[in-house]
Amino acid sequence: MANRINDKQVKSLLRKGVPGRFAAGNGLYFRVSKEKTGFWILRYTVNNKRREISLGKYGTKPGELSLVEAAALTAKLKADVKKGIDPQAEKKRPSSVKIKTVNELAADWLENDIEKRLKFPDIPRRIYRRELAPCFGELALKRVTPMDIRAAIEKITLSDRPSIANDALGYCKQLFRHGIRLNLISSNPAEAFTVHNAGGIEKSRHRALSIKELKVVFPILRDHSDQFTRDNYLAFSLLLILGVRKGELIAAKWAEIDFDKALWHLPQERSKTGVAITVPLSDFAVSLLEELKIRACDSKYVFPSRRASKRRGYISDDTMNHALAKLFGQKVRPGDPPANILGDAGINHFTIHDLRRTCRTLLADAGVPGHVAERCLNHKLKGVEGIYDRYDYLDERRDALQKITDQLAPIIVPTANVISFRKRA
Numbered sequence: 001m002a003n004r005i006n007d008k009q010v011k012s013l014l015r016k017g018v019p020g021r022f023a024a025g026n027g028l029y030f031r032v033s034k035e036k037t038g039f040w041i042l043r044y045t046v047n048n049k050r051r052e053i054s055l056g057k058y059g060t061k062p063g064e065l066s067l068v069e070a071a072a073l074t075a076k077l078k079a080d081v082k083k084g085i086d087p088q089a090e091k092k093r094p095s096s097v098k099i100k101t102v103n104e105l106a107a108d109w110l111e112n113d114i115e116k117r118l119k120f121p122d123i124p125r126r127i128y129r130r131e132l133a134p135c136f137g138e139l140a141l142k143r144v145t146p147m148d149i150r151a152a153i154e155k156i157t158l159s160d161r162p163s164i165a166n167d168a169l170g171y172c173k174q175l176f177r178h179g180i181r182l183n184l185i186s187s188n189p190a191e192a193f194t195v196h197n198a199g200g201i202e203k204s205r206h207r208a209l210s211i212k213e214l215k216v217v218f219p220i221l222r223d224h225s226d227q228f229t230r231d232n233y234l235a236f237s238l239l240l241i242l243g244v245r246k247g248e249l250i251a252a253k254w255a256e257i258d259f260d261k262a263l264w265h266l267p268q269e270r271s272k273t274g275v276a277i278t279v280p281l282s283d284f285a286v287s288l289l290e291e292l293k294i295r296a297c298d299s300k301y302v303f304p305s306r307r308a309s310k311r312r313g314y315i316s317d318d319t320m321n322h323a324l325a326k327l328f329g330q331k332v333r334p335g336d337p338p339a340n341i342l343g344d345a346g347i348n349h350f351t352i353h354d355l356r357r358t359c360r361t362l363l364a365d366a367g368v369p370g371h372v373a374e375r376c377l378n379h380k381l382k383g384v385e386g387i388y389d390r391y392d393y394l395d396e397r398r399d400a401l402q403k404i405t406d407q408l409a410p411i412i413v414p415t416a417n418v419i420s421f422r423k424r425a
Helices: 007-016 067-082 087-092 102-117 122-136 146-158 162-181 211-223 230-242 246-250 283-295 319-327 354-365 370-376 383-388 394-412
Strands: 020-025 028-032 038-046 049-057 263-266 277-280
Touching (some): 007 038, 007 067, 020 067, 038 067, 049 067, 049 087, 102 122, 102 162, 122 146, 122 162, 146 162, 211 230, 211 394, 230 246, 230 283, 230 319, 230 354, 230 394, 246 319, 277 394, 354 394, 370 394
Antiparallel strands (some): 020 028, 028 038, 038 049
């Protein structure tokens, strides 16, 4: 057909169902397939090459193109061709158009930057999801302003979480720098802010609990099991008598625990130092784990998630933190703050991470040599000693951890009959 077709002719061609290609003008063609389906084809020349691209199916339904719509799209693409833009090549290239909102940028940042760069990406993922996404996650990238960043950071700061505010600001900067690298935005709305606009300069914590304080804390934890559950209580106790990191403990699997030899084999991929370590277990620690084994109800995790989660099978990193914060009267959810039960009992504020420092302090008070205490906490030895000393100090760590277990077991379980480590080959 030499003449250009109109809409009436397009419908007629489709009814007849005769396969062929029919010119509609400006390089646009209407193609009828053997299945009597109509498609729009654009033919063009770019860089001295003849090219052809399918524009879509003919019709009036969503996703389909009428003659008028196909002609409009053709005009736009032909204008691009004049600028040297090849529609076919653009169609094949990875599309960044999918990244339109901050949430979409964050998903790309977490997958292609954070997860490849950090050994433990859960922290930035959690902070973005809980602290930043609710504030501006659904906004289009170019709509985010420094005022949005300030509002999000101030909200965290006002909740008395300065370290989280600083972390959130740092992740904001990384997130929008990622957007600049992808050429999705030209400026970073978080770049001008510093820690002085967030949580301030952080000071190293020195908080460690004394035996006297622990004798006050543990009865309160037992008496308020509605706020501090039994699983939290057992985890709290294990952190004190083993000195491991919270993240290492809550992600532990039963396959790592050897009950017969009273050992916990912490694998390399879950050790923060990147080095596997075997943690000796006292009979008292084993008894706590045996209770957890019953409570785990056949889960492969020592501390299984109590809610169905596709992300992971063990409890949230914030579970214990929030439970302890409530006992200090801190509001972690909307509503009135709870009573400051621990504060009213004369206990100065402490965090879950302070239990690890408490363990280290108790080891020092018990006369444990520094290098053994450091290995108990799975710290890398520093300097020349760290390079040449590959001995694991397993027997020495057994004795060291038993010393603090002897002090803590009667406080954790008042009727406990403390049993020393069994001698094992």
